[in-house]
Amino acid sequence: MTQDATPPGEARxxxxxxxxxxxxxxxxxLAAARADPEPGPDIxxxxxxxxxGLNRCPKCGSTDVRLRGSTEMLVCLFCRHQWQExxxxxxxxxxxxxxxxxxxxxxxxxxxxxxxDDVITMTCGGCGADVVVDTAHAxxxxxxxxRHTLNVNQRTPNxxxxxxxxxxxxxxxxAVEKIRAFASKRRLFAHPRFKKEFVPENVLGVxxxxxxxxxxxxxxxxxxxxxxxxxxxxxQGDNTxxxxxxxxxxxxxxxxxxxxxxxxxxAADRADFGAGTTNNIVNTILPFDTKNAVKWxxxxxxxxTSEKRDLDVADLxxxxxxxxxxxxxxxxxxxxxxxxxxxxxxxxxxxxRGSRWVSMYLPVWLYSYYQENTRMxxxxxxxxxxxxxxxxxxxxxxxxxxxxxxxxxxLEGIAGWILVATA
Amino acid sequence: xxxxILWATSGDEAPLWLLAAGPAGAVATYWSLYRYYRxxxxxxxxxxDTLISAQPVQGHREKVRHISRTRDSDIxxxxxxxxxxxxxxxx
Ligand SMILES: [Zn+2]
Ligand SMILES: [Zn+2]
Numbered sequence: 484m485t486q487d488a489t490p491p492g493e494a495r496x497x498x499x500x501x502x503x504x505x506x507x508x509x510x511x512x513l514a515a516a517r518a519d520p521e522p523g524p525d526i527x528x529x530x531x532x533x534x535x536g537l538n539r540c541p542k543c544g545s546t547d548v549r550l551r552g553s554t555e556m557l558v559c560l561f562c563r564h565q566w567q568e569x570x571x572x573x574x575x576x577x578x579x580x581x582x583x584x585x586x587x588x589x590x591x592x593x594x595x596x597x598x599x600d601d602v603i604t605m606t607c608g609g610c611g612a613d614v615v616v617d618t619a620h621a622x623x624x625x626x627x628x629x630r631h632t633l634n635v636n637q638r639t640p641n642x643x644x645x646x647x648x649x650x651x652x653x654x655x656x657x658a659v660e661k662i663r664a665f666a667s668k669r670r671l672f673a674h675p676r677f678k679k680e681f682v683p684e685n686v687l688g689v690x691x692x693x694x695x696x697x698x699x700x701x702x703x704x705x706x707x708x709x710x711x712x713x714x715x716x717x718x719q720g721d722n723t724x725x726x727x728x729x730x731x732x733x734x735x736x737x738x739x740x741x742x743x744x745x746x747x748x749x750a751a752d753r754a755d756f757g758a759g760t761t762n763n764i765v766n767t768i769l770p771f772d773t774k775n776a777v778k779w780x781x782x783x784x785x786x787x788t789s790e791k792r793d794l795d796v797a798d799l800x801x802x803x804x805x806x807x808x809x810x811x812x813x814x815x816x817x818x819x820x821x822x823x824x825x826x827x828x829x830x831x832x833x834x835x836r837g838s839r840w841v842s843m844y845l846p847v848w849l850y851s852y853y854q855e856n857t858r859m860x861x862x863x864x865x866x867x868x869x870x871x872x873x874x875x876x877x878x879x880x881x882x883x884x885x886x887x888x889x890x891x892x893x894l895e896g897i898a899g900w901i902l903v904a905t906a
Numbered sequence: 907x908x909x910x911i912l913w914a915t916s917g918d919e920a921p922l923w924l925l926a927a928g929p930a931g932a933v934a935t936y937w938s939l940y941r942y943y944r945x946x947x948x949x950x951x952x953x954x955d956t957l958i959s960a961q962p963v964q965g966h967r968e969k970v971r972h973i974s975r976t977r978d979s980d981i982x983x984x985x986x987x988x989x990x991x992x993x994x995x996x997x
Pocket of ligand 1: 540541542543544545559560561562563564
């Protein structure tokens, strides 16, 4: 056989073109078979109809396509045809089989993000010009020559393309109203500069990257619980003191459960909930109706900005386990009623029997405000599906302290008056 | 709050801890307003707002000792309602 003819480095080349090149030796075949196969996506979510990088209207072929917010449908600006991509829930069977999940199942768009450049060059299918798309900030660009919209639709090697997208439902005007209402309830103690610069019309529609997880798990908890057996009072000088007697138990609980569409942040910037950030604001407007997400088609993104996912499934395993532990704790909570003096959990564990990961873009109307004196980015965020609104409004510390002191002084005055009156 | 204080003291002599009402009220006012503006304590309640389907909870209890006399009205370190406080992980 032609053992020396094939350098070892080329042993894997046949993966791409299995019938090209010289045949492999038995050893090489075995080595190739034993080598870890490149793990392909478990759920292939590539939208084949977009393979040429252009989103064409299925009726007239025009590429001037965008989301029509009020209807959640894509509309062709040329012939007014409206349509919608298939819901991923049915298309990829995401709603079913959670009870039988085994191992870690990863959809194509949730594969590892490679460290490659964010910037990719696309050749315009309309006129042939080369257009640069910075996938860190946008998933599409317009060809400045022929006005074709170029889309990052092919599975780019840097894993930038999600599996699914949940279209905007709330219109911009509705979002502006929500944001205005939220802020106007918080006017009195707002930072004066914020009040002056607050322009809710500056709201931006942003698709934020999330990983949506179905999981099957078993969680177990061990701790101590106490049951009161007696309660009595004793006189000690002028006071009466209450005493208790209690039985102490070692308590253990376990529960098996499944979760459907647990949603976690896919961008590290948003996933850091440290005290110095306001990221919890965007987190608070979860959940989304992720069941209505549709197959990826970047036409849904026209007119919106997007943020790129930079956390991989492996990075988020600890987050998943953490949330599953919390969910399990809340599930066993109702079985602790007999321990009327409370339960202290001391140890816990979770076995993730199976999980399925899908990457999605979820729609958020975002009003952001950078507070210069504290260097903090504040947001008012509106869930563009449910309308749930949450925000962080910069406060005027002097006013807040003044209010606190006023209340404190009034209370102290009343207290003093009572003391004097009853002395 | 003021009503409670008045009610609590509408007896004989008012206790001296009433003097703490001023500072306590100031701190409480500060924090509740601050929270209302900044919402630092909010987050997605995934324990509740996610589709969860659980099988029946399994479990045991085993008496380990008896406390015959304590002034504590409850167990130390009760974290049974604080689902996100992580404790030691068993492997
Ligand atoms: Zn058309
Ligand atoms: Zn072009």
